[in-house]
Amino acid sequence: MKPSVVLYKTLPDDLRTRLDAHFNVTAIDGLTPENLEKYADAFRSAEGILGAGGKVDASLLDKAPKLRAASTVSVGYDNFDVEALNQRGVILMHTPTVLTETVADTMMALVLASARRVVEVAERVKAGEWQRSIGPDWFGIDVHHKKLGILGMGRIGLALAQRAHFGFSMPILYNARKHHEEAEQRFDAQYCDLDTLLKESDFLCISLPLTEQTHHLIGRQQLAKMKPGAVLINAGRGPVIDEQALIAALKDGTLHAAGLDVFEQEPLPVDSELLKLPNVVALPHIGSATHETRYGMARDAVENLIAALTGTVDKNCVNPQVLR
Numbered sequence: 001m002k003p004s005v006v007l008y009k010t011l012p013d014d015l016r017t018r019l020d021a022h023f024n025v026t027a028i029d030g031l032t033p034e035n036l037e038k039y040a041d042a043f044r045s046a047e048g049i050l051g052a053g054g055k056v057d058a059s060l061l062d063k064a065p066k067l068r069a070a071s072t073v074s075v076g077y078d079n080f081d082v083e084a085l086n087q088r089g090v091i092l093m094h095t096p097t098v099l100t101e102t103v104a105d106t107m108m109a110l111v112l113a114s115a116r117r118v119v120e121v122a123e124r125v126k127a128g129e130w131q132r133s134i135g136p137d138w139f140g141i142d143v144h145h146k147k148l149g150i151l152g153m154g155r156i157g158l159a160l161a162q163r164a165h166f167g168f169s170m171p172i173l174y175n176a177r178k179h180h181e182e183a184e185q186r187f188d189a190q191y192c193d194l195d196t197l198l199k200e201s202d203f204l205c206i207s208l209p210l211t212e213q214t215h216h217l218i219g220r221q222q223l224a225k226m227k228p229g230a231v232l233i234n235a236g237r238g239p240v241i242d243e244q245a246l247i248a249a250l251k252d253g254t255l256h257a258a259g260l261d262v263f264e265q266e267p268l269p270v271d272s273e274l275l276k277l278p279n280v281v282a283l284p285h286i287g288s289a290t291h292e293t294r295y296g297m298a299r300d301a302v303e304n305l306i307a308a309l310t311g312t313v314d315k316n317c318v319n320p321q322v323l324r
């Protein structure tokens with residue numbers, strides 16, 4: 001008999017067909033409390049789950065006693081209680097690598113848009129304000145040759161460093177849990193502590209995962225240490241930055257601008273102060289959102305679940321210790 005799985009995200013037709021060939025699939029529209037109750041039988045018999053977003057914690061796992069594998073259509077897995085998965089011997093699969101270059105493109109787009117005020121001035125053109133040659137009130141700041149600080153030199157940080165080094169002649173500084181030899185050799189990136197990164201970066205780009213250690217890692221004190229007129233970019237996870245402290249730093253001119261793809265609350269509430277600030281470029285968590293990359297992530301997530309439940313896991317596993 002085919003293993004039962006709960007699918008909580010819509011897949012492209014061909015990938016859904018592939019999933020159906022391996023599993024008895026119950027498709028639901030998200031891990032909402034209502035769906036957990038409505039599809040209680042499906043969760044009770046599920047050996048796998050596949051989807052994106054929503055909390056997977058002990059209370060959900062208690063409803064799925066047969067679960068052996070969870071496959072997320074994302075690289076970030078801060079919405080999973082990994083400790084609870086480990087205790088129950090559940091493998092967690094994710095989709096690193098396939099999205100790396102696309103997310104780095106998004107970060108570079110945020111760097112350029114924030115520095116050159118692309119969104120703000122384009123809106124002014126649409127509003128009919130371009131009536132004569134523009135003056136300094138439309139100007140931005142240069143990107144090329146400025147110092148780019150990367151907080152979180154992992155897969156995405158490395159791809160961003162490549163763009164900044166070769167494309168924009170930017171010296172690279174970085175902080176991470178350990179030295180990144182490839183970044184140092186290929187892009188001449190210099191490792192430094194967080195304080196130095198804050199003080200010296202013209203552009204501080206965050207590509208960190210959300211963990212207990214990174215939650216509000218950038219708060220009032222850290223923002224106060226940043227170079228006057230610096231630009232802050234975040235495409236890691238929203239809660240890495242204390243959003244109220246960021247709003248204050250943007251209002252009092254400590255920062256020139258911010259380019260944000262992620263927020264403490266998503267979707268960003270429409271009455272957020274951030275949306276009232278002209279020096280904020282706010283994107284709706286589109287880091288990996290291209291047709292090609294979102295397809296690749298869904299494909300990898302399907303293959304990951306097939307490997308975890310019916311084959312051999314040799315990559316993309318968050319907690320390989322469970323397999324031993």
Ligand SMILES: NC(=O)C1=CN([C@@H]2O[C@H](COP(=O)(O)OP(=O)(O)OC[C@H]3O[C@@H](n4cnc5c(N)ncnc54)[C@H](O)[C@@H]3O)[C@@H](O)[C@H]2O)C=CC1
Nearest residue numbers: 076152153154155156176177207208209213235236287288
């Ligand atoms: N905006 C978006 O759409 C997307 C956001 N992301 C976010 O980007 C994150 C990073 O992705 P990857 O580069 O693939 O992960 P990765 O695991 O390759 O890199 C993470 C880096 O952060 C560093 N790090 C972790 N904790 C740290 C700490 N306390 N202090 C300093 N450095 C620390 C690690 O040393 C590593 O260099 C994901 O976990 C996810 O949250 C990922 C994809 C898309």
Ligand SMILES: O=C(O)C(=O)CO
Nearest residue numbers: 073074075076287288
């Ligand atoms: O993969 C992730 O972690 C995202 O945030 C969406 O691509």
